Amino acid sequence: NYAESLYNEHHEKYPHWVIYGRETASTIQSRGIYHFPANVVVMTHEDEQCSSLDNCATAWGAKNAQYNIIEDRDAKFCLGQYIWTGFDYIGEPTPYFTKNSYFGQIDTAGFKKDNFYLYQSAWTDYKKNPMVHILPYWDFNEGQIIDVIVYSNAPKVELFFNGDSMGVREIDHVRGRQLSGRWKLPYRKGVLEVVAYDENGSIIATDTQGSFGDAARIVLKPDKTIMKADGLDMIFVEISMADSDGIPVANANNRVEVTVTGAGRLVGLDNGDSTDYDQYKGTSRRLFSGKLLAMVAAKQEPGEIRFSISSPGLKTEELVFMAEPCEKIPGVSARTENYKSEPNDEVPIRKIELTCHGTRHLDRENPTARVTARLLPGNATYDEIEWKAVTVFGIVTNIAKVEAYGTEAVVTALGDGEFRLRCIARNGRKTPQIVTELEFEISGFGTTVTDPYEFVSAGLYNAGTATLRSGLLGGVQIPGDEMEYVGFRGLDFGDYGSDEITIPIYHLGDDPVPVEIWEGVPGEEGAELILRTIYHKKCIYITYQPETYRLPRRLKGITTLSIGAGNRVNIQGFRFTRYEKAYQKLYAAENSRIYGDSYTLAGDAVEKIGNNVTLEFDNMDFGGTGFSKLVICGRSRNDVNTVHIHFVSQDEEIVQIVEVPYSDGYMEHEFRLDSVEGMKKVSFTFLPGSSFDFRWFRFIK
Structure with missing residues (x-):
């Protein structure tokens, strides 16, 4: 299973073996769902759907369906393969916790996904059955x-947009490594047409995708109109929508109500959507990616069957079927049928149409952009949308700020790079149902830093030693054949830092996994191994489990972190524990600045402090409650050593005085002080005549 990469090796070692792929592929896709760009492989998305651009893959399966086809094709000694799977099925909804699988080339309703046509193109002969299929549908944001x-399956295809050629692509199904024609086009309304040619340049097949509008008419397509009245025979009705020009609405999600009367009964409704928990056995359901299947079964009496379907704002459509007399089959019961669903007159949002009013290349001269969203259809029940700036992996990025005002958003550039402005609608459900994006680019601002005290998704990595695959929920998969690393540059730990990191890890196994944490990137100058440890937890399928590690020292300032693993694991990201610097034990040598006549640095202490010496500590945030006392660990060589403590902010300066008595060695001294609140710079000032060794101090709430 899933060992295509071993075909040649095993054939060389064991030429007498019969080799075939008993279970292969495990690529995942949702019918009619497209997450761009196609060259970026992402396992999970926030809409809990899998992209049909052949860019969604599991950790164990083929990296895409084309790879799966080519490996089998080039192994001439291989008998063939059983791809997992032909149809979607209820259960095993990898990589989510939804309802049914995403593995199939055909969904649970029997509708073909785009990958069906990829396999068809590879496994059929254009001289006998020429075919061509174009994707995606054509209804996106301008630009x-x-x-x-x-x-x-033809050797050459040509793409046209509004009659103009976009170029020719040759497809070599015998030796080629690219089994499809591919183009990148900025969206404009119009018609895409693809023409397939044979080796003589003759047209042998065509396909089109054209722009469309909102649903204006219900379209019904039964597989037959007459069935036997035997209680077993069935008619399958494909339900779709057309716009006012009769063009199919490929992303229609209208809710419909189905009624069957007479000599038939409604026994099922399915749209193939793994995230849709409406019942198969109800009478009301949404279309998914433009389609819904109704299953009508016979009763045991002949006669007319009326099939009626309605949808808010649209004309009711009706079909008439016939159940013909036939010999009754003993033991057959024809009583079960779908129950009446609760009334629901919702009109879901079908599309969010984004328009950028200005440039999408932001710089110092044009640091902001205004984007508006148009919700279609105009009579949609729902009007709540959400905005965010994300990477191509769908992870929130810090290079841009998004201020949302309902159907309008203002984007402000913060750092250089590329991002996508994403807008989503949930349509009354928990997970996003509509996801739309526009690409932006920023230059002239420099590199932003990342806050390690907020969760940092592993998909934001910008360094490392391995070719990483997209993992679950914004994470990454480390290959695991040997110790490999994922790195993060530009982490700003501040002047105090942290030594405690929490890493959510998913390992498909119960064996221990070696883990390493480095400051820097292994192999680069100055990189230092900080911690070598183990992750060892009982596996919970496709579930991250957090593990917290204590480092031997705090990471400070702006630096680079690398996380390594010696086995195949998914790392979701990490978060460091943020310490309240003002209430930590702070060593004298950790000062932000020191100046004065005489002092000596001695490890973590400052000793032989003499005349007019000041130690300053920045970014001391005492919060809204402040402290009650101060502990100083020091050694006074005078009978009493007076210390002036300054609490300075833009608005005020507060001075308090403590007196530290003589001691032979370092001692802890506790002083009650008047509480100070808010962000302050704290200074310890030693006046003329001082003779003091300062080890550490700590404010106590």
Whole structure:
């Protein structure tokens, strides 16, 4: 299983073996869902759908369906393969906790996904059955960059947009490594047409995708109109929508109500959507990616069957079927049928149409952009949308700030790089149902730093030693054949820092996993191994389990962190514990600045403090409650050593005085002080005549 990469090696070692792929592929896709760009592989998305651009892969399966086909094709000694799977099925909804699987080339309702046509193009002969298939549907944001993919068993295809050629692609199904034609086009309204040619340049197949509007008419397509009245026979009705010009609405999600009367009964509704928990056995359901399947079963009496379907704002459509007399089959019961669903007149948002009013290349001269969202159809029940700036992996980025005002957002550049402005609608459900994006680029601001005290998704990595694959929920998969690392540059730990890190890890196994944490990137100058440890927890399937590690020292300032693993694991990211610097034990040598006539640095202490010496500690945030006392660990060589403590902010300066008595060695002295609140710079000032060794201090709430 899933050992295509070993075919040649095993054939060389054991040429007498019969080799075939007993279980292969495990690529994942949701019908009619497209997450761009196609060259970026992402396992999980916030809508809990898998992209049909052949860019969604599991940790154990083929990296894409094309790879799966090619490995089998080039192993001439291989008998063939059983791909996992032909159809989606209820259960095993990897990589989510939804309802049914995403592995199939056909969904649970029997509708073909785009990858069906990829396999068809590879496994059929264009001289006998020429075919061509174009994806995705054509309804996006003006100017959005869209990957257009064509599957065909023909040797050459040409793409046209509004009659103009976008170029020719040759497809070599015998030796080629690219089994599809691919283009990148900025979206504009119009018609895409692909033409497939044979080796003589003759047209042998065509396919089109055109822009469309909101649903204006219900379209019904039964597989037949007559069935036997035997209690077993069935008619399957494909339900879709067309716009006012009769063009299919490929992303329609209208809710419909189905009624069956007479000599038939409604026994099932399915749209193939793993995230849709409406019942199969109800009478009301949404379309998914433009389609819904209704299953009508016979009763045991002949007669007319009326099939009626309604949807808010649309004309009710009706079909008439016939159940013909036939010999009754003993033991057959034809009583079960779908129950009446609760009334629901919702009109879901079908599309969020984004328009950028200005440039999408932000710089110092144009640091902001205004974007508006148009919710379609105009009579949608829901109007709540959410905005965010994300990377191509769908992870929130800090290079841009988004201020949302309902259907308008203002984007402000913060740091150089590329991002996508994402807008989502949940349509009354927990997970996003509509996701739309526009690409932006920023230059002239420099590199932003990352806050390690907020959760940092591993998918934001910008260094490392391995070719990483996208993991679960914004994480990354470390290959694990040997110790490999994922790195994060530009982490700003501040002047105090942290020595405690929590890392959510998913390992498909119960064996211990070696883990290493480095400051820097292994192999680069100055990199230092900080901790070598083990992750060892009982596996919970596709579930991250956090593990907290204590480092031998605090990481401070702006630096680089690398996390390594010696086995195949998914790392979701990390978060460091933020310490309240003002209430920690702070060593004298950790000062922000020191100046004065005489002093000596002695490890973590400052000793032989003499005349007019000041130690300053920045960023001391005492919060809204402040402290009650101060502990100083020091050694006074005078009978009494007076210390002036200054609490300074922009608005005020507070001075308090403590007197430290003589001691032979370091001693802890506790002083009650008047409480100070808020962010302050704290200074310890030693006046002329001082003779003091200062080890550490700590404020206590």
